Amino acid sequence: MAALEFAGAPVNTVESLTRTTELALEGKDGFKKKLSLLGSTGSIGTQTLEIVEEKPELFEIVALAAGGNIDLLAEQIVKFKPKMASVGDEKLLPQLRARLSEMGLKESQFPELAAGQAGIVAAASHDDCDTVVTGIVGCAGLLPTVEAIKKRKTIALANKETLIAGGPVVVPLCREYGVDMIPADSEHSAIFQCLQGFPPGALRRIILTASGGAFRDWPIEDLAKVTVADALKHPNWAMGAKITVDSATMMNKGLEVIEAHYLFGSDYNDIDIVVHPQSIIHSMVEAQDTSVIAQLGWADMRLPLLYSISWPHRIRMSYKQLDLASIGQLTFKEADRVKYPCIDLAYAAGRTGGTMTAAMNGANERANEIFRNGVISYLDIPRVIEAAMEAHKKDLNMAPRLDDIVSVDAWARTCVDDAARKLSVVLA
Numbered sequence: 001m002a003a004l005e006f007a008g009a010p011v012n013t014v015e016s017l018t019r020t021t022e023l024a025l026e027g028k029d030g031f032k033k034k035l036s037l038l039g040s041t042g043s044i045g046t047q048t049l050e051i052v053e054e055k056p057e058l059f060e061i062v063a064l065a066a067g068g069n070i071d072l073l074a075e076q077i078v079k080f081k082p083k084m085a086s087v088g089d090e091k092l093l094p095q096l097r098a099r100l101s102e103m104g105l106k107e108s109q110f111p112e113l114a115a116g117q118a119g120i121v122a123a124a125s126h127d128d129c130d131t132v133v134t135g136i137v138g139c140a141g142l143l144p145t146v147e148a149i150k151k152r153k154t155i156a157l158a159n160k161e162t163l164i165a166g167g168p169v170v171v172p173l174c175r176e177y178g179v180d181m182i183p184a185d186s187e188h189s190a191i192f193q194c195l196q197g198f199p200p201g202a203l204r205r206i207i208l209t210a211s212g213g214a215f216r217d218w219p220i221e222d223l224a225k226v227t228v229a230d231a232l233k234h235p236n237w238a239m240g241a242k243i244t245v246d247s248a249t250m251m252n253k254g255l256e257v258i259e260a261h262y263l264f265g266s267d268y269n270d271i272d273i274v275v276h277p278q279s280i281i282h283s284m285v286e287a288q289d290t291s292v293i294a295q296l297g298w299a300d301m302r303l304p305l306l307y308s309i310s311w312p313h314r315i316r317m318s319y320k321q322l323d324l325a326s327i328g329q330l331t332f333k334e335a336d337r338v339k340y341p342c343i344d345l346a347y348a349a350g351r352t353g354g355t356m357t358a359a360m361n362g363a364n365e366r367a368n369e370i371f372r373n374g375v376i377s378y379l380d381i382p383r384v385i386e387a388a389m390e391a392h393k394k395d396l397n398m399a400p401r402l403d404d405i406v407s408v409d410a411w412a413r414t415c416v417d418d419a420a421r422k423l424s425v426v427l428a
Helices: 014-026 043-054 070-080 090-102 116-124 139-150 167-177 186-195 220-225 241-249 251-264 302-310 342-352 356-372 380-395 402-427
Strands: 033-038 059-065 084-087 112-115 131-134 154-157 181-183 203-210 271-275 281-287 292-296
Touching: 033 043, 033 116, 033 139, 033 302, 043 059, 043 070, 043 131, 043 302, 059 070, 059 116, 070 084, 070 090, 084 090, 084 116, 090 112, 112 116, 116 139, 131 139, 131 302, 139 154, 139 167, 139 402, 154 302, 167 251, 167 402, 181 186, 181 251, 181 302, 186 203, 186 251, 186 281, 186 292, 186 302, 203 251, 241 251, 241 356, 251 271, 251 342, 251 356, 342 356, 342 380, 356 380, 356 402, 380 402
Parallel strands: 033 059, 033 131, 059 084, 084 112, 131 154, 154 181, 203 271
Antiparallel strands: 203 281, 281 292
């Protein structure tokens, strides 16, 4: 696949340079961002709210969307006073109202309350917000992000599926509506930060760094013994179970390659992966003259989240400053494609394009889930993903719509279940 003519993130064009400069000048005497936060009770949501709590003069919460953690959502509503809040299921609304009353709020002080997918969409497209933090995991975050784009909201992107599955639809929409998509994960934020000020055509190569996950020091022959508990022991980051297992298989890095393609417009041949065990360099870019620029920082998700909601401004925070002398050394090694076959599966899906990335992503989500549930082994994860990708070749759609992507995602999950059953029969 050729490089994109444009990218989801505001980089590498005259227009993006102009836009960045205008926003920086507008905020030189102060600014205030009004946020809608999707996935407010998850790790992305709670860390975003820590930033808001520290800098209330710069950030205001307009809307919160959560799943089923009613107690935490109620605490967030009382503390941040959003104009609306949404829960995952309408059946939870009476419980939320009761909890808010117990915490001393009168009904007249309640925010507008909503539920389900419609509630998430309402939060994402709220008239009073200017920036939407998409912290919902999975394809559930795709439709709300699309609706936010149509409302011309800035997207602080923390939902991988938006571009991995939905890139063929979402990137053109960003251009059509003139929307800025700012990455909120550490690797893509690092690339985005390094590209600030890069003129058009200056980017030569993207270098994604990887911790190596739970098994970076395991010999390949021991991977047949992997347990779920083993896969959930990440050496550097505290993350949710799904992404921690993705890190163990290094599928997370393959997914990030696809995301980088859609965010920054780079060809897959110009996106590399290097294992960096210390997780201090979060990624790098190489310019046409071979100069390499890197972004460094502690392994702290608040840093990329902060930049995603404050860009292009730099906010003084109380965080621990980086001390290179105490780190001592930074090391690198090549990613082992034999040990981590998921990397090549992701590259193959990206190069195929169309709905193949949606099929691969849906298959990986389901494979990850059933591995954590003890249905398949660690080594079966790439096997069932590859089976789904092979099966999808006959139905590949190179010009999908949003409903096509959602349909392929659901199909891929079923395909993985079928492949898992076949594996169990063979093993029996």
